[in-house]
Amino acid sequence: MKEEDINKCQIQEWYPKFKSISVKTRIHELPESFIQYLLDDSGPFLLPLSISNDDALPNRVHKPEEEEDLITLEGSEDEAEEPNPPPSFPELEMQIQESIETLGGAIFPKLNWSAPKDSAWISSTGNLKCTCFTEIALLLRSSDSIVHDLCHAYDSCVNKTSSRPPSLYLALRKWYPSLQPEMEFRCFVGNESLLGISQREVTNFYPSLLERKCDIKTMIEEFFEEKVKGNFRLENYTFDVYVTRDRRVKVLDFNPWGGSTLPLMFTWEELEERLREENELEFRIVESRCGIRPGLKTAVPYDYLDTSSGSGWDQFLRNADEQLRRQTSDTGAGA
Template identity: 70%
Template sequence: LGGSVFPKLNWSAPKDSAWISTSATLRCTTFSEIALLFRASDSLVHDLCHAYDSCQDKSSSRPHNFFLALRKWYPSLKPEMEFRCFVRNHKLIGISQREVTTFYPVLVEKKDDLLLQIQGFFNNCVRTKFELENYAFDIYVTNNERVKIVDFNTWGGFTLSLLFTWDELEHIHSEEEDDVEFRIVEDRCGVRPGLKTAVPYDYLDTSSGSGWDQFLRNADEELRQQSRSTEAGA
């Protein structure tokens, strides 16, 4: 690939399969690493087979074309500086810390300043230029306090609501233009499980009849056969 990349399809990145990577990240340097992440990702299977299932006016279950996007991998990016913003009726109503599996003290210290920066960016650069009425978008705040768009997401459906629930977001009624609810993980007790910490159930299931149970049975049987062969040869 000529360097390190972050792979994704039209909409989703295979964040739910990061557990299978040797680095526990989505950093890829070869096509085989990309293929491994994609094959293990339920998020991408949803995009490939059921992307439009939550749309009321759908004419098919999936897009006709798919695109593989390879973004340059930036190891210096700070996960605590990525946020998801929720827009309803063209108003920014909620902002959530994107990486909810970790408590970052710096966010508590800079919360008010970050809110002003994100609100200003939305009003000046997004609100009048993005036509949808309801949507979510991800942003990153750089070291020099510049705000950059990472991605846009659909409202509801399979877009993660993170520190909100979709029911909460549906019922937030903001009378004031600048009345935005900004949620971060306030302490270590507030961290939540995330896709990057998830593994398939089959990976943990060791009950009778499970994949691991069958694997261990086969391994024991093969070991017994090898022992018998060794004894017969002696």
């Protein structure tokens, strides 16, 4: 994998060409001062001072005892250090707030590649829904996942020359509260041919998918042929789609072929073999509760887990595959 392959999967690179068939998104280039704020772990956790006085944690409980280290006790000989003033990014905040309003008042954020999925727990809603700048800052500052974009974007590249892209962007994507996780799918493209489709949420069994499997496969295959094939600037890549209730297909994201992109219901060995032999398209879903992979529901975004050969996740996935084969064999033997 090369740096240029990774770069082509950045949202600000592909979205302008595919925006008519994707989720509504507004993209902002981040100033270096805000990037350094996200990277800074030298002092106490401080949220930016909002120009609109928005509170990212309106329901939090105030505990004065937690702030004792910032208070000078009366009669103390030593004066406590003055706490650093909270940072402020008024120009960026105004731009972001305008975009949020344009997108209907609620968005979920991501950087060039990654979303702060691992910090959803800290928000007042328990998910990535944001309605103001401070909520976005809270999610980004609390996330380990976005460190990938900030420091490790090119770690898997054979021609690595830097640790981060020259510019970092914040993508604000319209929030849709009614999205169904079972209708998101990952598509694998090799030599510009659609080789495989996998259910994206592999930690649950959805019986309704069994009834619609053939129909969904046809919709995604037609969508690829008409809208995606030849329009993305790589021959080998993956892309994620969402199938709506009214039978439309929307592009959600593009990811590199291999590396740290999870193959989900496939293995990369299988996909490489399909690439060499040019097999027909295969669509895989979780077809029973025995096929659920609960270990893949993690705090780390699916796209950037280390599943390389010899890694802990590589071994886990191999064990999960072996366990699934045993379960399937046992079920067949008992029938």
